[in-house]
Amino acid sequence: MCQCNCHGPKSDLSLLDDVLKEYAGSSSNLITILQKAQNIYGYLPKDVMYCIADKVGITPADVMGVATFYSQFRLTPIGKYLIMSCQGTACHVNGSERVTAAISEYLGIGNGETTADGLFTLENVACLGCCSLAPVIMINGEAYGNLTPDSAVAVLKGIQEKEGK
Amino acid sequence: MRIVIGEGSCGIAAGASKVHKAIEAVMTANEPFSLGSTGCIGMCFLEPIVDLYDGKTLLRRLVKVTADDAVSIVEAARSGDLSKVDSITISAEDEEFLNRQTRIALRHCGLIDPVSLDDYREADGYQALEKALKTMTPEQVIEEIKISGLAGRGGAGFPTWFKWNAARQSVSDTKYLICNADEGDPGAFMDRAVIESDPHSLIEGMLIGAYAIGACEMIVYVRAEYPLAIANLEIAIAQAKKANLLGENILGTGFSCDMRIKAGAGAFVCGEETALIESLEGKRGMPRLKPPVPAQKGYMDEPSNINNVETFANVSWIINNGGEAFAAMGTENSKGTKVFALTGKIRKGGLVEIPMGKTLRDVIYGIGGGIRDNKEFKAVQMGGPSGGCIPKELLDTFIDYKALAATGAIMGSGGMVVMDESTCMVGMAKFFLDFTALESCGKCVHCRIGTARMQEILTRIVKGEGKDGDIELLEELCEAVKDGALCGLGQTAPNPVLTTIRYFRNEYEAHIKEKKCPAKECVDLLTYSIDAEACRGCTLCAKKCPAHAISGAVKQAHVINSEACIRCGQCVNSCRFGAIIVE
Ligand SMILES: Cc1cc2nc3c(=O)[nH]c(=O)nc-3n(C[C@H](O)[C@H](O)[C@H](O)COP(=O)(O)O)c2cc1C
Ligand code: SF4
Ligand code: SF4
Ligand code: SF4
Ligand code: FES
Ligand code: FES
Numbered sequence: 001m002c003q004c005n006c007h008g009p010k011s012d013l014s015l016l017d018d019v020l021k022e023y024a025g026s027s028s029n030l031i032t033i034l035q036k037a038q039n040i041y042g043y044l045p046k047d048v049m050y051c052i053a054d055k056v057g058i059t060p061a062d063v064m065g066v067a068t069f070y071s072q073f074r075l076t077p078i079g080k081y082l083i084m085s086c087q088g089t090a091c092h093v094n095g096s097e098r099v100t101a102a103i104s105e106y107l108g109i110g111n112g113e114t115t116a117d118g119l120f121t122l123e124n125v126a127c128l129g130c131c132s133l134a135p136v137i138m139i140n141g142e143a144y145g146n147l148t149p150d151s152a153v154a155v156l157k158g159i160q161e162k163e164g165k
Numbered sequence: 166m167r168i169v170i171g172e173g174s175c176g177i178a179a180g181a182s183k184v185h186k187a188i189e190a191v192m193t194a195n196e197p198f199s200l201g202s203t204g205c206i207g208m209c210f211l212e213p214i215v216d217l218y219d220g221k222t223l224l225r226r227l228v229k230v231t232a233d234d235a236v237s238i239v240e241a242a243r244s245g246d247l248s249k250v251d252s253i254t255i256s257a258e259d260e261e262f263l264n265r266q267t268r269i270a271l272r273h274c275g276l277i278d279p280v281s282l283d284d285y286r287e288a289d290g291y292q293a294l295e296k297a298l299k300t301m302t303p304e305q306v307i308e309e310i311k312i313s314g315l316a317g318r319g320g321a322g323f324p325t326w327f328k329w330n331a332a333r334q335s336v337s338d339t340k341y342l343i344c345n346a347d348e349g350d351p352g353a354f355m356d357r358a359v360i361e362s363d364p365h366s367l368i369e370g371m372l373i374g375a376y377a378i379g380a381c382e383m384i385v386y387v388r389a390e391y392p393l394a395i396a397n398l399e400i401a402i403a404q405a406k407k408a409n410l411l412g413e414n415i416l417g418t419g420f421s422c423d424m425r426i427k428a429g430a431g432a433f434v435c436g437e438e439t440a441l442i443e444s445l446e447g448k449r450g451m452p453r454l455k456p457p458v459p460a461q462k463g464y465m466d467e468p469s470n471i472n473n474v475e476t477f478a479n480v481s482w483i484i485n486n487g488g489e490a491f492a493a494m495g496t497e498n499s500k501g502t503k504v505f506a507l508t509g510k511i512r513k514g515g516l517v518e519i520p521m522g523k524t525l526r527d528v529i530y531g532i533g534g535g536i537r538d539n540k541e542f543k544a545v546q547m548g549g550p551s552g553g554c555i556p557k558e559l560l561d562t563f564i565d566y567k568a569l570a571a572t573g574a575i576m577g578s579g580g581m582v583v584m585d586e587s588t589c590m591v592g593m594a595k596f597f598l599d600f601t602a603l604e605s606c607g608k609c610v611h612c613r614i615g616t617a618r619m620q621e622i623l624t625r626i627v628k629g630e631g632k633d634g635d636i637e638l639l640e641e642l643c644e645a646v647k648d649g650a651l652c653g654l655g656q657t658a659p660n661p662v663l664t665t666i667r668y669f670r671n672e673y674e675a676h677i678k679e680k681k682c683p684a685k686e687c688v689d690l691l692t693y694s695i696d697a698e699a700c701r702g703c704t705l706c707a708k709k710c711p712a713h714a715i716s717g718a719v720k721q722a723h724v725i726n727s728e729a730c731i732r733c734g735q736c737v738n739s740c741r742f743g744a745i746i747v748e
Contacts, residue, residue: 028465030447031430035389069449069606070430072389088351089546089582090508092596126433126600127351128390130178131506132209132514141392143178 011045016052024055030066034073043074071125078121079114081159084138088127095148096135100124102149103137106156119163120156166198166224166242171214171275173205173361174393175354179212180231187232188215191239198242204362204397206275207516208262211255217242226255258534259513265532267494268518269502270318270355270478274362279397282404285365291410293481297373298418301484303333306377310480312488314500319345319436319473320551320578321653322499322566328470331460332378335468342371342380342422343445343464343471346387346394347429349436350549351600353580355504356474358516360387360394363478364401368411368424370477373484375422378470383424386441389431398426433550433604437652438471440606451606452652473578475504495521499565503576509546509583512537517581519564526560529583540585544668548577550597550604551657553664554590573664575657589686590669591676595623597661601654611649615642616658623662627687631677636666685747688732692748697722699744706736706745 019036023029033056037048044067053060067073085100103122107115114121130136133145137152144155168188172181188200206214211228215238218224225247227238234253241249268274277284285291297306311326332340344367348356360367371383387395402424405411413421427445429435435444439453442464463469479501483491492500499521505528508514512534519528525545529535536542544554553574555562562568569576584593602616619642622635643659650656666673675681682690695706695715702720707713714730717723725736725745737745 026447028445028447031444032427032447035428035430065449066447070432072429072431086351089549089580089596090352093509093582093584093588125390126349126431127353129348129354129357130175130209131352131354131508133175133178133212134508136178143174145175145178 009045011041011048013048013051015040016048020052020055024052027056027058027062030056030058030063031070034063034067038073043077046075077114079119080163081120081139083120083122083156084125084128085122086126086128086134086136086138087124088131088134090131091127091134091136094134098149099135099137099147099152102153103156106153117165119160119165166245167218167220168198168200168238168242169216169218170200170202171204171206171212171216172202173275173358174391175205175209176212176214177393179209181213183232184213184215184230184235187235188238191235196239196243201278203275203277204279205358205516206263207271207358208259208513209515210513211259217247217250225250226260227253228255228259229253262513262515262532262534265527266518267502267520269482269491270359270475270504271363271516271518272482273366274358274516277363279362279364280400280404282365282401282408285363289485290365290481291369293484294369294372294410295416297376297484298416298420303377303379306373306484307333309484309488310377313479313483313491314488314495315476315479315483315491316499316566317473318475318479318503318578320548320575322576325472325476328460328472329374329377331458332380332468332470335461337468338381339465339467340378340380341464341467341469342375342378342383343441343469344371344383344385344474344477345436345438345441345471346385346391346474347436347441348388348391348474348578349433350551350578350580352508352546352549352582353506353578355506355516355579357391357394359474359478359504360385360391361397364394364398365405366478366481367398367474368401368405370480371424372410372415372422373480374470374472374477376420378468380470381422383422384445384464385424385426386429386435386445387426388429395426395428402426432606433600434606434652434654437654440652441471442469449606451608452654454651475579496563496565496568498567499576503564503579505579505581507533507581507583509581510537510540510585510588511535511583521564523564524561525555525564528564528581529560533583536583536585538585540587543584543586543588544590544593546574546582546584546593546661547580548575548657548660549580550601551575551653551660552577552580553660554584554593554668555664556668558668573660573667575660587684587686589627589682589684590665590672591623591627591682592684592686594662594665595620595627598623598658601658605654605658609649609651609655611646612651612655612658615646615649616655618642619646619659619662626673626676627682628689629676629680629687631673633677635677636670636673640666681748691732692727693725693730693732693734693736694727694746694748695723695725696744696746697724699742701742701744703741705739705741709735709739711735 053063215227315325316322435450440450444450459469504518598620602620700722707715
């Protein structure tokens with residue numbers, strides 16, 4: 001077990017054991033370790049990063065440096081539904097800004113923020129690879145294409161209904 | 166009969182999986198046909214697509230299929246009476262989209278089951294590997310690639326044989342062959358389609374490259390946003406290992422080589438080869454100073470060779486058909502074919518592979534069917550954040566590395582985003598600068614600060630706060646950033662600005678001098694008013710306006726208070742009489 005005495009909520013570090021056993025041997029696996037950790041915790045809690053630094057044998061600053069360099073890594077918890085809103089070129093040309101603005105306005109959150117009820121997190125991304133269906137958003141891995149501001153909001157309303165909110 | 170559903174990422178996004186489930190649901194235990202899936206057919210504008218085959222012969226291609234069509238599809242396949250699906254059969258005009266292409270890198274895409282090694286083998290798969298390993302020396306492989314004229318498809322267009330040869334010449338027991346599948350250009354998806362739809366061709370192409378340079382391990386760096394590509398490639402690697410196509414003593418030839426996947430973590434600069442190597446080593450993806458080039462000192466300080474997915478996808482075809490057959494296509498300095506991802510305001514968006522030497526017009530009009538909604542073509546963006554916008558006057562430019570570079574754009578990796586009259590070119594330049602300023606790794610001052618300053622200037626121009634001299638200031642900054650940047654990201658970041666200034670200077674001037682956006686896209690520069698003649702006084706717009714900026718009595722002409730108007734555009738959408746004027 002890690003002995004780090006960092007502040008903030010305590011994470012269950014034992015969940016990391018298997019990942020560390022397989023990858024902690026080399027610092028070249030750091031990104032893979034962080035990806036797996038994020039899959040486990042939904043984000044990268046501070047104590048988890050300290051623990052990884054300790055086991056890999058690098059400084060917490062090294063871990064933090066990598067975690068903040070790549071856009072995939074999140075340092076705060078996310079909502080139940082992660083909305084990835086494409087801001088790529090094809091989506092831009094086809095009106096993604098208005099779609100994102102409508103989502104933002106409807107949920108009252110900006111890029112990187114989470115709704116108070118913990119249901120949605122909005123994240124702007126560069127391209128989802130479905131450019132010919134632009135504008136595109138992806139919610140928990142499912143892509144929605146050819147959106148308009150109204151149809152995007154309708155998708156969110158559908159989810160809210162399903163969740164009874 | 167076989168029913169085959171196109172289930173690449175974009176097919177799935179369009180609803181292909183729902184169609185698959187719906188067909189399954191109406192099938193009974195003993196049907197006289199089978200149901201399968203394939204990858205990207207590349208006709209994204211017609212997705213979801215369902216193909217009906219008799220053996221290898223395509224009987225019908227059904228397009229824009231929905232779950233509601235499941236019953237008629239199954240009935241047609243059962244009875245053989247294809248008239249039941251006439252209403253969803255592809256039109257003769259749309260068939261031309263594929264007929265006008267020459268597919269080499271995409272040769273199996275949409276034809277085989279991506280996760281079936283048997284399918285790949287039947288389509289001549291792994292014959293090139295066998296030929297190379299058993300009948301050719303590594304030098305002969307490199308020579309064949311040299312004859313083919315194959316150049317890197319990742320953007321720079323560097324001759325592939327030259328890089329392979331340099332890596333071959335480097336002396337070391339441990340060498341690496343790396344595939345760049347980071348596909349960072351936002352708006353491009355050629356590489357995703359190849360990996361998802363034909364993962365074995367990437368493995369085969371890489372194995373031939375590994376043999377040529379003498380590598381002991383192959384690594385594929387795939388962007389994390391491509392989960393299906395990663396999944397299919399993982400399956401293909403496992404199949405290849407089992408079939409002794411990967412690992413120790415491949416096909417009994419004594420050649421050994423392993424393969425693994427590394428998922429990227431979202432950083433555009435990691436597409437640059439030295440940054441990619443840093444990232445593979447678990448570090449922040451910041452480019453290294455060259456030399457030493459990767460062929461001398463790359464991953465883990467060992468000789469490494471990096472190529473793009475599409476580059477590798479051409480290799481086994483070249484070995485099978487000979488370098489000369491490949492070089493027979495194209496122009497003096499650009500050989501073979503190139504894949505483009507055609508998107509934007511195009512009628513028929515999708516994947517297009519054509520021989521080099523065709524014109525942009527051939528792609529955009531001949532294959533893509535021109536501009537959507539009867540609008541005017543304005544420009545095509547090629548090469549993403551490193552590229553530029555090519556205007557209408559240059560539509561007859563050849564697809565050729567040199568000819569495209571002469572326009573100020575680049576061939577790039579294959580993103581082709583088409584724009585119409587409603588796209589603001591200053592806004593486009595700002596869009597790319599926002600992107601590169603965000604993605605700059607921060608190592609060099611010119612790129613880090615220079616892109617931020619350019620972004621600031623462009624932001625003030627689109628807000629109507631541009632000043633005299635801003636264009637000249639931008640041009641000066643562009644030159645400074647180009648000269649002072651360490652890697653390609655910074656060196657090419659000015660291209661979108663320079664090309665838009667070069668071809669659309671009038672739009673910059675309209676923003677700066679007249680405070681107008683000719684494309685009517687820059688919100689801050691628009692004014693909304695009501696044409697008193699056309700207005701019927703229906704009050705709809707007044708009810709819709711979130712800012713309560715519209716007033717007027719019933720059946721009287723309405724007016725907009727421009728002080729209160731927040732330029733949201735809702736009134737335009739609500740007026741059925743076209744009375745709202747936007748300027
Ligand atoms: C900022 C930047 C981003 C790049 N992104 C990619 C990419 O996403 N995919 C790619 O294959 N090459 C990319 N490249 C080019 C690579 O550095 C490298 O030239 C290429 O992978 C070599 O393969 P090739 O010779 O087969 O083209 C990028 C270069 C720069 C400067
Ligand atoms: S040019 Fe930009 S991205 Fe490239 S190394 Fe310099 S700061 Fe980093
Ligand atoms: S643009 Fe929006 S705010 Fe302005 S008048 Fe129309 S509806 Fe009202
Ligand atoms: S919606 Fe059109 S016609 Fe009706 S009041 Fe407004 S401007 Fe006039
Ligand atoms: S640009 Fe939006 S999916 Fe590619
Ligand atoms: S069919 Fe796969 S990219 Fe559109």
